[in-house]
Amino acid sequence: RITKPMKRVGDRYVETSYEEAIDQISAKLKRLIAQYGPDTLGLYSGNPGALSFSSYGFSDALLDALGSRSKFMIGSIDHNALMVAAREMHGSEAVILLPDVDACDYFLLIGANPAVSKMSWLGKVSDGWTRLRKRLQGGARLTVVDPRRTETAAHATDHLAPRPGTDWALLLAMITVIVEEDLVRLDHDDLIDNADQLFALARQQNVASLAAYCDVPEAEVRQIACDFARAPTAMAITRTGTAQGLGGTLAEWLTTALNMITGRIDVSGGRFMPAWPYSFPLTDRATPKAGPPRPSRVRGLMPVGGGYSLAELPGEIETPGEGQIRALLINGGNPVVSGPQGQALDRALGKLDLFIAVDLLQRESHRLADWLIPASHFLERDEVHPYLHSFNDEPYIQASRAVMPTPDAMIPDWLFLRRLTEAMGVEPFEGAIKTPDDLANLMMQPAGLTADDVRAHPHGLMLGERTMGHYWDYLRTSGIKADLCPSNLLLLLQQRLETMAKDAHGNMFTIISRRQNSMMNSWLSDTTGAHKRPEGLDTIGLCQADIDRLGLPIGERVKVQSKVAALSLVLELDETVRPGVAMIEHGWGSRIFSPLDGDVAWRQGSLRNILVDNSTLDPLSGTPRLNGMPVSIESI
Ligand SMILES: Nc1nc2c(c(=O)[nH]1)N[C@H]1C(S)=C(S)[C@@H](COP(=O)(O)OP(=O)(O)OC[C@H]3O[C@@H](n4cnc5c(=O)[nH]c(N)nc54)[C@H](O)[C@@H]3O)O[C@H]1N2
Ligand SMILES: Nc1nc2c(c(=O)[nH]1)N[C@H]1C(S)=C(S)[C@@H](COP(=O)(O)OP(=O)(O)OC[C@H]3O[C@@H](n4cnc5c(=O)[nH]c(N)nc54)[C@H](O)[C@@H]3O)O[C@H]1N2
Ligand SMILES: [Mo]
Numbered sequence: 001r002i003t004k005p006m007k008r009v010g011d012r013y014v015e016t017s018y019e020e021a022i023d024q025i026s027a028k029l030k031r032l033i034a035q036y037g038p039d040t041l042g043l044y045s046g047n048p049g050a051l052s053f054s055s056y057g058f059s060d061a062l063l064d065a066l067g068s069r070s071k072f073m074i075g076s077i078d079h080n081a082l083m084v085a086a087r088e089m090h091g092s093e094a095v096i097l098l099p100d101v102d103a104c105d106y107f108l109l110i111g112a113n114p115a116v117s118k119m120s121w122l123g124k125v126s127d128g129w130t131r132l133r134k135r136l137q138g139g140a141r142l143t144v145v146d147p148r149r150t151e152t153a154a155h156a157t158d159h160l161a162p163r164p165g166t167d168w169a170l171l172l173a174m175i176t177v178i179v180e181e182d183l184v185r186l187d188h189d190d191l192i193d194n195a196d197q198l199f200a201l202a203r204q205q206n207v208a209s210l211a212a213y214c215d216v217p218e219a220e221v222r223q224i225a226c227d228f229a230r231a232p233t234a235m236a237i238t239r240t241g242t243a244q245g246l247g248g249t250l251a252e253w254l255t256t257a258l259n260m261i262t263g264r265i266d267v268s269g270g271r272f273m274p275a276w277p278y279s280f281p282l283t284d285r286a287t288p289k290a291g292p293p294r295p296s297r298v299r300g301l302m303p304v305g306g307g308y309s310l311a312e313l314p315g316e317i318e319t320p321g322e323g324q325i326r327a328l329l330i331n332g333g334n335p336v337v338s339g340p341q342g343q344a345l346d347r348a349l350g351k352l353d354l355f356i357a358v359d360l361l362q363r364e365s366h367r368l369a370d371w372l373i374p375a376s377h378f379l380e381r382d383e384v385h386p387y388l389h390s391f392n393d394e395p396y397i398q399a400s401r402a403v404m405p406t407p408d409a410m411i412p413d414w415l416f417l418r419r420l421t422e423a424m425g426v427e428p429f430e431g432a433i434k435t436p437d438d439l440a441n442l443m444m445q446p447a448g449l450t451a452d453d454v455r456a457h458p459h460g461l462m463l464g465e466r467t468m469g470h471y472w473d474y475l476r477t478s479g480i481k482a483d484l485c486p487s488n489l490l491l492l493l494q495q496r497l498e499t500m501a502k503d504a505h506g507n508m509f510t511i512i513s514r515r516q517n518s519m520m521n522s523w524l525s526d527t528t529g530a531h532k533r534p535e536g537l538d539t540i541g542l543c544q545a546d547i548d549r550l551g552l553p554i555g556e557r558v559k560v561q562s563k564v565a566a567l568s569l570v571l572e573l574d575e576t577v578r579p580g581v582a583m584i585e586h587g588w589g590s591r592i593f594s595p596l597d598g599d600v601a602w603r604q605g606s607l608r609n610i611l612v613d614n615s616t617l618d619p620l621s622g623t624p625r626l627n628g629m630p631v632s633i634e635s636i
Contacts, residue, residue, distance in 0.1 A: 001360055003407040005416075006372040006595050013362075013372060013595035018411060018419070021371060026423035028354050032327050033066065039297075042070035042317075042325040044310065046333015047521060048378075050074050053385040054414035054436035055358070055375065059331045061428035062421045069294070070316070070325055073307025077339050078240065079122045080304040080621035081248030088486035089256055090471075091478065093305055095273060097256070097471065098123040098393045099235050101131045103269035106231035107142045108224070110167055110255065111241020111627075115151035116515050121239055123274075123391045141231070143224055145170065146241060147512055148583060149576040158224065161578040162214035164510045165628035167242045168250035168496065170221065173210035175258055176202040177225035185229075185263035191475045194485035198257060201485065201493075213500055215578075229262045233269025241512075244626040246618050250496065253489045260484060266471040275470035276395035277447035277463050278386050297323045301622050309622025310339045311614040314348035327354035331413075332375060336365040337522040337590040340612040340624035341564055358413050363522070364590040364607075372595055376412045379404045383436055384451040386443040398460030399451065488620060508630040509546070511611065512577070513586040522587045526602050533588055533604040538567070540633070541574025541583040552635055560584070562611040562631045569606075571633075582631065584608045 005021035006013040032040050043063050050056050050073070063071055075083060083093040101119070119128020136142055136155060144153040145160045145167065153159040162170050178184060179202040186195060211218040228234050236258050242251035264270035295301060296308050298315040313335070317325045328349070336342035342364070349355060349368045357366035358373045366372060382402040389397040406412065414436055421428045433439050437451040444450065447463070454461055475482060518530035525531040540560055552558055552571055560567045569584065577583050588605025612629045
């Protein structure tokens, strides 16, 4: 655990004071900005970094105060597809339609495994998997769409196992069936645009060839589409299985379209928009602070959720010219492990003039950092997070209490970030906000609540019932219409339909991954020790038919080769994966270093994501193929 600021001296680190760290970092940063402009400072906010209200607020504010737009976000290896589809269809990236689990009769889960991952994404359904199962016990139906027969599929009424990355075609086929069978039910058609265009598109499709492309039985697709449309209440949900591939934005669009044409939006048992008293206005969330969004310098991709794609970061560091990133802050993330092609990012990180990592430990991604700054642990933070709570499926807000003391001499990471901003001669939030509570209070002002009011209710504040209708209200009051067939997405779909025939990978396999209960992406298993991977025993799982076809022995090492890297893994029989698919767990292989002596304190397994190339992305979301990357498998 890092508990004091540490400065790199040669290949070791020495402990320093906060004063020295802030003095030296700000002096160097000032020189770099004077020479290269503010965009030279980049920020990568990882998943824990972005979920820490205080840390995210003050790291984002540092870049805003300096005028840098070089923000790289977790969304590009997670949920960008959802935000892009929301922007195109609902006019704002922040319109997230949550599942009303407790009244649903038909769950269609696409690329989600809540039995392990629980039920939260950009939206929170507390204990959602338990609540979903309660519905199943009461007779609700569950259809799981996943190339692997997952822990969730074990509870399902039916399981479809399409080829990875083809969900958009499956959804288009379902929409086509619903249009052909006259099962469309469009509520509020005065608030919906381009419905006719979607129906015309559907009528041009051939369900049999779409099903063949996904490699699922046509009759099952037809049956599921009709049953879904006829169910009293129903919802289709996607998660990372679809979002973390090349078809993510199309799948998000067509899932929402499927829900919309079967009357599942903003009704009980369907998908609804949360709008609780403490939810601050959508327009505020969507407005970029450092000016209008502009395409990235090297690849020309537009930011999503205010951030560029992590896949672009190596190029932005290594390509000379105005705006080149020479200083980087990684806050609560492990992008060399959790992002695509970590070997390329690792090489680029070595070329930075100034590299600061804020984390609990020095991990793989922080190997080359000039400064290691201690992060406060979630058990040490006392915070109210109105933003996260605005995505609750009920109007419920609760303070999280610190239950452990912060190590002596350590200050919270947000305070380090504030002091660093001030040392740069600017103020975070233009001086209007000094503490995380100030920020929370500002956000909750419309509800007449303060952070202390929330703290006064240790078991949380329930501000009413779950209510529906906010989505249609939002459209009405903002004067926009839901777009059922957005032109950007339609264009992408047409391209995919044209190249569909060439989309087969021949003898190649496509890789997917799996989460473990006791791991959180690349961490937690290390510190809790709850889940271990014996050294050198990383596996790749194939079904029996594929193992027979390859003629390779189970338990032996195989060479797994992608376009950009090769790994040596042990071949394992995994009867849960469909033919043509290989399962390699993500999250292993991240070293933990002991900064004072430079030793490696921990390492298990190997880095799976080095196989994923960072150049092939969903063009709208900037997401790489964490799922669906083609690889070949051969004997060593
Ligand atoms: N225990 C535990 N819980 C977690 C996490 C963790 O690491 N550990 N991570 C948290 C985080 S950060 C997130 S974002 C959420 C994610 O929550 P989920 O999205 O539910 O995550 P997964 O469990 O990975 O489920 C994704 C499923 O998609 C399938 N899949 C892969 N490719 C495709 C495809 O092309 N099409 C379809 N239809 N399916 C596909 C995979 O086989 C997998 O079963 O979970 C959160 N919860
Ligand atoms: N192949 C494959 N790749 C994936 C996924 C997958 O399913 N398959 N999942 C993707 C998803 S959904 C996500 S969200 C990303 C995650 O991507 P990242 O967030 O970049 O990576 P993590 O592995 O979660 O690493 C989190 C880091 O945060 C640190 N940390 C923990 N708590 C705190 C804190 O309170 N403050 C600070 N400052 N640091 C903290 C940990 O020590 C660790 O170093 O990975 C993505 N990558
Ligand atoms: Mo995630």
